[in-house]
Amino acid sequence: MTPGDRIREACESTGLSQSEVARRIGVKIQQLQQIVRGEVIRSKHLPAIANALGVDVAWLVSGNGPAPAWAVSHTATSVAEPPPEHVLVGFMSDLRDQMAAMQKKMDALMSLLPPQAQPPALKTTARVRQQYHFLTPVPK
Numbered sequence: 006m007t008p009g010d011r012i013r014e015a016c017e018s019t020g021l022s023q024s025e026v027a028r029r030i031g032v033k034i035q036q037l038q039q040i041v042r043g044e045v046i047r048s049k050h051l052p053a054i055a056n057a058l059g060v061d062v063a064w065l066v067s068g069n070g071p072a073p074a075w076a077v078s079h080t081a082t083s084v085a086e087p088p089p090e091h092v093l094v095g096f097m098s099d100l101r102d103q104m105a106a107m108q109k110k111m112d113a114l115m116s117l118l119p120p121q122a123q124p125p126a127l128k129t130t131a132r133v134r135q136q137y138h139f140l141t142p143v144p145k
Contacts, residue, residue: 008065012054026057067092
C-alpha cells in the first residue's frame with residue numbers, strides 16, 4: 006500500500022473529500038491529487054495531511070506505526086515507528102534546498118536596497134550562515 010492508498014482509505018473512512026483535506030491543509034486540490042496518485046513521492050505536506058485525517062504520520066508515510074481503528078491493513082505495529090530513514094533524509098534535503106532557494110531570493114532582494122535601508126536583523130545573514138553551516142546545501 007502506498008501513502009496515496011492510505012490517504013484514499015482515510016478519506017473514505019473519515020468521510021472527508023480530498024478537496025476538503027486540501028482546503029484544510031492549505032494546498033490546491035491538484036497538489037493533493039498528485040500525492041495521492043504517487044506523482045509526488047516526498048511531500049512536505051504529509052504531516053499536515055496526516056493531521057487533517059487524524060492518522061499517525063508514520064502510518065500514512067510507510068504503513069508502520071499505530072494504524073487507525075478503521076484501517077483495513079492489520080499489519081501495522083502497535084508501537085509508533087519513525088518513517089524510514091530515506092524518507093526523513095528526503096524531507097530534510099528538500100527543506101534544505103528550499104531554504105537555500107529562499108536565501109538566494111532574499112540576497113537578490115537585499116542587493117536592490119541601499120545599505121542604510123536594510124533592516125539590521127537582515128545584515129547578519131553571513132553570521133547566521135556560519136553558525137548554522139549544516140543548513141547550507143551540499144554540493145551535488
